[in-house]
Amino acid sequence: MKTLPADCAGRRSRTACDTCGARPFSVCGSLNPADLEKLDALADARTFTAGQVLVREGDPADFVYNVTSGSVRVYKLLSDGRRQITGFLFAGDFLGLADGAEHGFSAEAIEPSTACRFRRSEYQALIHSTPSLERAVLNRVRHELAAAHSQMLLLGRKTAQERLASFLLDLPAHDPLRPQQAGQVHLPMTRGEIADYLGLTIETVSRVLTKLKTQGVVRLLSLNDLSVLRPERLAAMAQGEV
Incomplete structure (x- = not known):
């Protein structure tokens, strides 16, 4: 070389x-x-x-x-x-x-x-x-x-909650080079960019994230990092089972 x-x-x-x-x-x-x-x-x-x-x-x-x-x-x-x-x-x-x-x-x-x-x-x-x-x-x-x-x-069939839950579950697999602890999700993009990707408003993204936090599904570690505390519930939300 x-x-x-x-x-x-x-x-x-x-x-x-x-x-x-x-x-x-x-x-x-x-x-x-x-x-x-x-x-x-x-x-x-x-x-x-x-x-x-x-x-x-x-x-x-x-x-x-x-x-x-x-x-x-x-x-x-x-x-x-x-x-x-x-x-x-x-x-x-x-x-x-x-x-x-x-x-x-x-x-x-x-x-x-x-x-x-x-x-x-x-x-x-x-x-x-x-x-x-x-x-x-x-x-x-x-x-x-x-x-x-x-x-x-x-974008065509899922609700706002299902879209965001799916996004959080899938994101770590798309970013393999970045070292992350099990259950931790790094979000390099802003809330507005997540909204633009999921076809939502930034207010809806913030509201769903707050709901996930309140229900103990995730913990917000910083503006760009969160920890998934209940992956099985997040997966159920992604499938519209909750």
Whole structure:
């Protein structure tokens, strides 16, 4: 693996694909050393501050990103100015894999984050010449499609309580790189962003969280952390059984 000087802007310095903490959760985790080296040669390591834009809706889709740390919000702005957050990305997640000459969404870092950026044409060429990477990307696309179906069910059929309970149960599995104690949920996003993602108002999110706290289902540790005290009841709430 190559090692570049620390002052080489925009490129890897002391780290490489084989030492990246996000590798076990990403498509590159299934690659052999030779294919991993090819991928590493195309990677441009990028660092983003909180609120910094990765891609903007309508911009040319020239790059794809593999998030390696932190978190990213993906959203669309509606014609009336409202924002619909369509997803949150964490270590191992990809951005920009969908076809199309332009990005159909915007993406911003929620917190200090890092990602490997690849020129789309080069990445697609590598996929076609590397069967193991092609299979891994296909599995990732299938996973994202299943997640999209789950989100449609969440927004279309579930109540506010069911939506928030489902969100709290599912979030830790989507953020595998961040160390967390059992039952603890880290929320890097704001209450307003949770509301935009779940199709609720911020007042409704706060009201349901207060209800969960009052009933002893969760304990709020800080603005961005909570502990699930009664996971079985939270799961029942997610299924509409309470």
